[in-house]
Amino acid sequence: MPPKNQLSDKWKQQISAGKHRNPCIRCDEGHNLTRCANPGSRRGHIWRQLPNNELPAAQAYANQLRAPERAPTGRGRGQQASRAAPPNGPRSGPQATSGSVPSQGTATKSGASQQTVLTPGTAVPATAKSQGDTKSPEGQGAAKKWPFVQHKSSLFDEREQKASPSDNNPKAINQYKFSRDALGGRMMKLTEDIGGAFEFPLRNIIGVTKGPVVTNYFELQLEKPKVVLYEYKIEADLGGRNKRMIKALITRLVNNCDVLRTNQENFATDYFDTIIAWTDLGALLRKPPNGSQPPDDAVNQWQLDPPLPDGNEKISLTLRFEGEVDVDTLQRYTQSDPAVHGWNREPTLKALNIIVSKCFNEGTGGVQQLGANKFYLEDAYERLGSSRSLYSIRGYYYTVKAGFDKIRLNVNTATSAFYRPILVSELMGDANGTWSNMEIEDVLRGLRVYITYERGDLDDTATSARLNAEDSRIKMIAGLGEPLEETMEGVVTKAQTFIRDTTTEVRVIDYLEETDDVTIEHRTLPAVNLGKPDNPRWYAPEHLRIMPYQMHRRTVPERLMGDLLKTACLKPKKVRALIEKEGLGAMRITDNDTGLMLLPRCPALKIDPRMLGVACGILDYPEVQYLGKDGKGILVEPNNDKPQWNLQKKNFIATPKKGQIWSVQLLYEDTVETNTVRTFEPRFPTFVRDYAVGSFRLVQKKAIPSGAHYDKIQSSIKSVQPLPHLVVLLLAGKSAKTYATFKDVCDRELGVHSICMARQDLVGKGDYLGNIMMKANLKSAGVNHTVSxxxxxxxxxxxxxxxxxxxxxxxxxxxxxxxxxxxxxxxxxxxxxxxxxxxxxxxxxxxxxxxxxxxxxxxxxxxxxxxxxxxxxxxxxxxxxxxxxxxxxxxxxxxxxxxxxxxxxxxxxxxxxxxxxxxxxxxxxxxxxxxxxxxRHHVRFYPTENAPQSYNNCPPGTYVEQVVTSPYYGDFYLQSHAAIKRNARPAHYxxxxxxxxxxxxxxxxxxxxxxxxxxxxxxxxxxxxxxxxxxxxxxxxxxxxxxxxLYNPSPRGKPDQDKAKKEKSTKEQKRKEQRELAFPKQLGRKRSVERRAKRKEKRRKRIGKRLRRR
Missing domain, CATH: 3.30.420.10 (Ribonuclease H-like superfamily/Ribonuclease H)
Structure with a gap:
């Protein structure tokens, strides 16, 4: 055994052999050991096996292998001066055009270093190979951190992962009290005043309640009874711009207009088309020079000067006074005022939601607002299974509602999957872990990426500054092309090209290496189009970093769904603690057990940060009836705490007639163990007999290939003639695709009954086969159970x-x-x-x-x-x-x-x-x-400390028909089930x-x-x-x-409706064919060598030119 500070030859050889492997052999992240900045990690497959006594020596040896940092003393196209820069911009690649949004601050072209101040909102972008590794942020050194990197192990760097709050010591509740007699009088008055003019049936008298529950609502009030809220509309010709662009323009509008800039604490905006103010901005705008109109109390519309520049355009914006927000009528609505029962409350609720959003959407660190009513916390993330491309982030949903008797704020947790801010090349390398290779293009299309190296001619300072401005670095992926360079036995067989100067066909990889002076490692990966389908701009995936906090809006891959549910499905106590402490905390609403407090950033509203307590009722557990073995009715014993039962010693209410024999075909994937099939074969008829489902006769047992296609499944079933009554398919593992194919063949093509099972569900699960018998009985027109x-x-x-x-x-x-x-x-x-x-x-x-x-x-x-x-x-x-x-x-x-x-x-x-x-x-x-x-709503109920509970939820049968319901009409919330693993969600009727x-x-x-x-x-x-x-x-x-x-198409099966997948034009295709005829493979190999020599010579001259200039 070597001494503690000495590394044995065995481990030294393994580390040397694996230093360039991705994922890292030390931390298991998406880079190699030479770029690893996680010395404390032991998740990598080599470091996990290292003896503890050799670990210090291994760490020292890894530091020796680490790639040297490049000093940012000078900058070429592949280098960048050290400067703070959010990861937000795209590049001018092959056929690239200028950026559409000018830089707010252009980059210096000189080699002089600039002071770098890194905050959670700034970053030093990754550069090309000549400066450091583009695979991960760690390649830039520990001093340079990405704004979206928050985890120690390079999932994130800057922001530490925060532990969720404890669910001990829940906060006090705001108990709502009401008078049933007063409510009865209110409803009677409604009937008398409105008569038959109401739109829906009115609420009748509320029934007797059995105790309180806590609900995720918080009371809102106006700070003063006569507070006036003013609504203004922003009008401009913003056609063709997405919401992100419009938000940037509105932000610039606020900063350019003196009245808006100096009164930001007096209004809120949705950064789209609406401003809600609690100060009369119109009175201030009527005074020149803020608006172009002369002073006039009758003027309610102002053209804001000067127009905002946006690329080659200048956009004129107009602010129009829409009117006062009608909060008074909203309050009357909550009081069931007959005169306003048909009033449209949505505009007022929208205005109040805009105000609530001001609590966190203006510079609040650690919060990302996505959509009108959701925000996510940057430090509330979790790894998503084995995926290197996705992780989950916890957030919150909020909305203002006109509840029964009061205006209230509803807040609930919301967990979603997001893309990690990794290089596109790393995401492509995660194909087998998260997606299939065929899905990658659909996954990437529409994602925003940041170009990590600088572009443009060094001698053209203005063009270089424009191309490398942070706004110009951000682009959206339009699709993928051919591989950058695919070879076979040293001969290039496939490569993405583009037409330069209308006539010359150029390979993308040659253009990038020669013109932009970058080194491309992953040459076989497909080129990425950051332009348009009919006007592509090609880039290498290893130079594009995915912008942070982009939600994965597709269906989460099946293999990761379980991990996402584990993260999202939390116990009721935990959910309540998260909302009260973390959710309200992110909205800057502090703990206050005494009552109302001013809403942060909006002194016009007050909020009570205590959850509402509301009266509820509990319905009795229905008696479920089966037949006993003697043919007499048998009741399931009620158990309100656990309203579930088993099928032991019970028969179904109605089963097939005696003498009816069903033919059964058993199909199983060839990867299912033989012992499993042999065990299942006699168990199925045994359960059929025990539950009196009928008589089944096995007519065939046949293996089919794993993941069999439509034709194979169809021919396998058709091999039995006449067709079987029931086909049972035994899968090696759960597969949505195979299940869909099997059901489609049986239901639509052949018209036979079918049951699909996974092997893992059969192992030691007698209750599972009991449930299968329930399905079999239904398919034979039987009845399983009823209420007595x-x-x-x-x-x-x-x-x-x-x-x-x-x-x-x-x-x-x-x-x-x-x-x-x-x-x-x-x-x-x-x-x-x-x-x-x-x-x-x-x-x-x-x-x-x-x-x-x-x-x-x-x-x-x-x-x-x-x-x-x-x-x-x-x-x-x-x-x-x-x-x-x-x-x-x-x-x-x-x-x-x-x-x-x-x-x-x-x-x-x-x-x-x-x-x-x-x-x-x-x-x-x-x-x-x-x-x-x-x-699909966000209303939840939580039991009080000493109330009846079921898995920490309210007991089944709990209903609520006040406070969170309509002030006028008949509706109620009812939780009939027992949620075992998560906070129960009641249904709204x-x-x-x-x-x-x-x-x-x-x-x-x-x-x-x-x-x-x-x-x-x-x-x-x-x-x-x-x-x-x-x-x-x-x-x-x-x-x-x-x-x-149609709903989940294979990428290869998509028709030409996808412009990014259209074939090249006839003209381009002919030109390619002519080039291939005139350009033999042997000559191509020779010319490739010549091109590489020319590139080296050009690079040597450029370096000499920089040295002479310095």
Missing amino acids: EPSLLRKVLENTLVLGADVTHPGSSALIGAPSITAVVGSVDEFAGRFLGLMRLQSKSDKEVIDPENLQSMVADRICDWVIEQDKSALPPNILYYRDGVSEGQYSQIQKDELDCIKKAYNDAYDTLKKKGIHVSPPSDFKLTAIVVAK FILVDEIKPKTGIEAYRQVTHELCYTYVRSTTGVSYAARTYYADRLCERGRVYLRD
């Missing part, structure tokens, strides 16, 4: 058709023109155990209201099935319609369009049944109740129409909805929202599976 009688739901189902409807839309990664999908499901029995459904394609993408012809036909089919399946002699006298996925602003449109279609479908169903020879009573007036279900009018009003709908949540046919627990809308949502998801090629 007497129950309100069972009584309702005797004469009521329950419908569920949903619409799903294509995501941002879908092909242009991919359709939206709509689905409708309907009940067909008195047990709520079977629901049949249909789906249709919408006529337009992103259209939320269901197409009238689609909805009318689908509802008519549901009515017919309700009659046929139950052998009814009349159409349903009542229809209860649950509608999912509708925002508050669309309530009126849904009420007007969709409910009218349902009424028309009633008569269509009668005509259809009559044509089929099914005699039913002529249709009479039926009663329709429509309820909108919302689950809003009654659009109520023609059934049960005696107990909203209480009856609340109870029926709660019981429906316990009839979800594939679960042994209550679900989070009404099972009917859950079924519609699942059906829409199945539609997404069918359209996977």
